[in-house]
Amino acid sequence: MSDENKEYDGIRYRPEKKTPLVFRILFYGLILWAVPFMGYYLFSGWSSYAEFDTIKKAKEARLAVQKEKLEKAAPRSANEEIRSTNLIAEGKKEFAERCVACHGADGKGGIGPDLTRKQFKYGRTAPDVTSSIVDGRPGGMPGFKNDLSGEKVQGLVQFVLSL
Structure with missing residues (x-):
């Protein structure tokens, strides 16, 4: 075959x-x-x-x-630098009134987290800190949207970032 x-x-x-x-x-x-x-x-x-x-x-x-x-x-004018210094002073005053109970007088923490660290859980940029202050965070951080004006919030932000 x-x-x-x-x-x-x-x-x-x-x-x-x-x-x-x-x-x-x-x-x-x-x-x-x-x-x-x-x-x-x-x-x-x-x-x-x-x-x-x-x-x-x-x-x-x-x-x-x-x-x-x-x-x-x-x-940048000298007025803006003075204004940012004034914002920090205003922020320090607001911090003493509203934040000391949880974050401590020096910002080292207590009930709330330490604000003198290099990094925060939700970010250490101005928009992130602003969001934390205005909207609050889960686990105890209240939002101050209705209690603080925009200038006071910016003062707090500048103060927290200066810690």
Whole structure:
């Protein structure tokens, strides 16, 4: 019995001497394309990281120029510095009235957490501290949204951040 007459599960075996022309064209075309691709992208030192880095540096330079323009256009006046000092004094007064019972006179904590640490549980930025004072936090920190004006809240924030 020769190989030409064999059948497996209803499929006749037909040995081919050559692969189909389409497969050979695709295979050799892929090889011809791969050689220049590897030559350019793999061996030339090209990197998408370098392009990203140049774009990032250009963006940072633009932002630095914009920041310099804004700083030159609106220098901080002495009144603003005095005002921020006054805010801290006002904040100290409010802290003594409302916060000493839980956070202690020096802000080292007691019932409430220590406010002299480098990091707070809910963040140590002005917006985070403002949110804590205005909205309160779970576990005992009451919100003072209805009790304090915006200026008093900012004074408390400045004082807490100065601890």
